[in-house]
Amino acid sequence: MTAMADWAARLSAARPVLDRASAAELVADVLRENVIDGSLPPGTRLSEETIGNLLGVSRNTLREAFRLLSHENLLVHELHRGVFVRKLAAADVADIYAMRRILETAGVRASVTAPREALDEVRRHVEKGKAAAEDGDWAAVGTANMRFHRAITALLASPRVDETMARLLAELRLAFHVMGELRTFHEPYLEDNARIATLLIEGDPERAERELLAYFDTAEAQLLAAYADHAG
Amino acid sequence: MTAMADWAARLSAARPVLDRASAAELVADVLRENVIDGSLPPGTRLSEETIGNLLGVSRNTLREAFRLLSHENLLVHELHRGVFVRKLAAADVADIYAMRRILETAGVRASVTAPREALDEVRRHVEKGKAAAEDGDWAAVGTANMRFHRAITALLASPRVDETMARLLAELRLAFHVMGELRTFHEPYLEDNARIATLLIEGDPERAERELLAYFDTAEAQLLAAYADHAG
DNA sequence: CTTGATGAATCGTTGAACAATCCTCTAATT
DNA sequence: AATTAGAGGATTGTTCAACGATTCATCAAG
Numbered sequence: 001m002t003a004m005a006d007w008a009a010r011l012s013a014a015r016p017v018l019d020r021a022s023a024a025e026l027v028a029d030v031l032r033e034n035v036i037d038g039s040l041p042p043g044t045r046l047s048e049e050t051i052g053n054l055l056g057v058s059r060n061t062l063r064e065a066f067r068l069l070s071h072e073n074l075l076v077h078e079l080h081r082g083v084f085v086r087k088l089a090a091a092d093v094a095d096i097y098a099m100r101r102i103l104e105t106a107g108v109r110a111s112v113t114a115p116r117e118a119l120d121e122v123r124r125h126v127e128k129g130k131a132a133a134e135d136g137d138w139a140a141v142g143t144a145n146m147r148f149h150r151a152i153t154a155l156l157a158s159p160r161v162d163e164t165m166a167r168l169l170a171e172l173r174l175a176f177h178v179m180g181e182l183r184t185f186h187e188p189y190l191e192d193n194a195r196i197a198t199l200l201i202e203g204d205p206e207r208a209e210r211e212l213l214a215y216f217d218t219a220e221a222q223l224l225a226a227y228a229d230h231a232g
Numbered sequence: 233m234t235a236m237a238d239w240a241a242r243l244s245a246a247r248p249v250l251d252r253a254s255a256a257e258l259v260a261d262v263l264r265e266n267v268i269d270g271s272l273p274p275g276t277r278l279s280e281e282t283i284g285n286l287l288g289v290s291r292n293t294l295r296e297a298f299r300l301l302s303h304e305n306l307l308v309h310e311l312h313r314g315v316f317v318r319k320l321a322a323a324d325v326a327d328i329y330a331m332r333r334i335l336e337t338a339g340v341r342a343s344v345t346a347p348r349e350a351l352d353e354v355r356r357h358v359e360k361g362k363a364a365a366e367d368g369d370w371a372a373v374g375t376a377n378m379r380f381h382r383a384i385t386a387l388l389a390s391p392r393v394d395e396t397m398a399r400l401l402a403e404l405r406l407a408f409h410v411m412g413e414l415r416t417f418h419e420p421y422l423e424d425n426a427r428i429a430t431l432l433i434e435g436d437p438e439r440a441e442r443e444l445l446a447y448f449d450t451a452e453a454q455l456l457a458a459y460a461d462h463a464g
Numbered sequence: 465c466t467t468g469a470t471g472a473a474t475c476g477t478t479g480a481a482c483a484a485t486c487c488t489c490t491a492a493t494t
Numbered sequence: 495a496a497t498t499a500g501a502g503g504a505t506t507g508t509t510c511a512a513c514g515a516t517t518c519a520t521c522a523a524g
C-alpha cells in the first residue's frame with residue numbers, strides 16, 4: 001500500500017505540468033522572461049496592440065497575461081494609461097530585503113531539522129555559481145545566487161514561503177538593472193555563499209545567520225548606492 | 233514647502249479611492265464578501281455565465297475578477313473546468329500557520345523598535361474583540377482577532393509583509409467554515425490576545441513570543457482536529 | 465463492473481465595436 | 495515668451511457575439 005501511495009504522490013506532483021496550457025499563462029511566461037532578463041527595461045510601456053500583434057494573441061488574452069504579471073509585481077497597471085514594466089523605488093528594494101531577512105533567517109534556523117537533500121540542494125547552487133563564474137557568465141552567477149537563497153528558504157519546506165520567496169527574487173531582478181557591472185556585484189558573494197552553506201551543513205545555524213545578515217547589509221547597501229547614483 | 237509636501241502626501245494617500253473604479257475590482261469585492269462570510273462555501277463552482285448574468289457584467293470582466301480572487305487564494309482556477317471556491321486542505325492550514333509563526337514572531341521581535349502608535353493599534357484590536365464579545369457578535373470577534381494579528385506583523389512596517397499577512401488571514405477564513413461554533417473557537421483567545429498585547433507594550437518580547445507560539449499551537453491543533461472530524 | 469463512444473454544457477479565445485480617458489499639438493490669451 | 499484652452503487622434507476599458515476546445519454525464523457494449 002505504501003508503494004501505491006508513493007506512486008500516487010509522484011503522479012499528482014506531475015499534474016501542474018499537464019494543466020499548463022492557457023494562452024494567457026504562456027504569454028505571461030514569455031513576457032516574464034523578457035522583463036527579468038532586461039529586454040524590457042523598467043519603465044517600458046507595453047502597448048496592448050503592439051504586443052498583441054507581435055505575439056499573435058488577442059487583446060483580451062494579453063490583458064489576462066498582464067494581470068498575472070501585475071500580481072507578481074513585475075508590471076504596474078495604470079488606469080487608462082496601460083501597463084509598464086515595474087520601476088522599483090529605493091524603498092521597494094529596502095522592503096524586499098526586510099522580507100528576505102525574515103524569511104531567510106527563518107530558513108537558516110530550520111536547517112537543523114531540514115532533510116539532508118534540502119541541505120545538499122543549498123550546496124549544489126553554490127557549486128553552480130562557481131562554475132558559472134569560471135565561464136565568465138555573470139548573469140548565470142546571478143541566477144545561481146538567487147537559487148542559492150531560494151534553497152535556504154526551501155529548508156522551511158513551506159509551499160507558501162517558497163512562492164513568496166520566488167516572487168520576491170523576481171522583483172529584485174528589476175533592481176539589478178541599475179547595476180552596471182554584474183561581475184562586481186555578484187562575484188564577492190560566491191565566497192560568502194560557500195561559507196554559509198558549509199556552516200549550515202556543519203550545523204552552526206547561529207554563525208550562518210550572522211553571515212547571512214552581513215551579506216544582506218552589504219548587498220542592500222550596494223544596491224541602494226547604485227540607486228542614489230542613478231537618481232543624481 | 234513642508235506644508236506643500238504635507239498636502240501632496242494627503243492627496244496622494246486619497247488616490248486609491250479615486251482609482252477604485254474598475255468593474256472587475258467591484259465584482260471581486262462582492263464575491264470576496266460572499267466567499268468570506270460563507271455564502272459561497274468552499275468547493276462551490278462559480279459559473280461564468282450564471283454569475284455574469286446575476287451581476288450584470290460581461291464574461292471578460294468577470295474573468296478579471298476571478299483572477300483577482302485567485303491571486304488572493306480565495307478561488308482556484310482549473311483549466312477548462314472553471315473557478316471554484318478554494319477548499320483548504322489540512323496541509324494548507326498547517327502551512328498557513330507555519331508562515332504565520334515566521335511573520336508574527338518577527339513582528340514581535342520588532343516590537344522593541346516599533347513606534348508607539350503601532351503598539352497602540354495592537355491593543356486597540358484587543359479592545360474591539362472584547363467589545364464584540366460582549367455584544368455576542370462572534371463573527372466580529374473573529375474579525376478583531378485577525379486585525380490583532382495583522383497589527384502584530386504591522387510592527388515590522390513592511391508593506392510586503394502586510395500584504396502577505398492579509399492574504400494569509402483571508403485564506404484562513406476559508407478554514408473557519410469547518411468550525412461549527414464560532415464562539416468556542418474565538419472566545420478563549422480574547423484573554424491570550426490581551427496578555428500578548430500587554431507584554432508587547434511592557435517591552436517583554438521574549439515572553440510575548442512564547443505566548444504567541446503557544447496560541448498558534450492550540451489554534452492550529454483545534455482547526456486540524458475539526459478537519460479530521462469533518463473527513464471522518 | 466469496466467470500457468468506450470456520444471452529445472450537451474462550459475470554458476478558452478478571438479474579433480469587433482463603442483465609450484471613456486489620456487496625450488499631443490495647435491491656437492489663443494496674458 | 496510663457497501659460498492656458500481646446501481639438502483631434504490614439505489607447506485603454508468594457509461589452510458582446512461567435513466558434514473551437516475540453517470536460518462531464520449519459521448510456522450502450524463487452
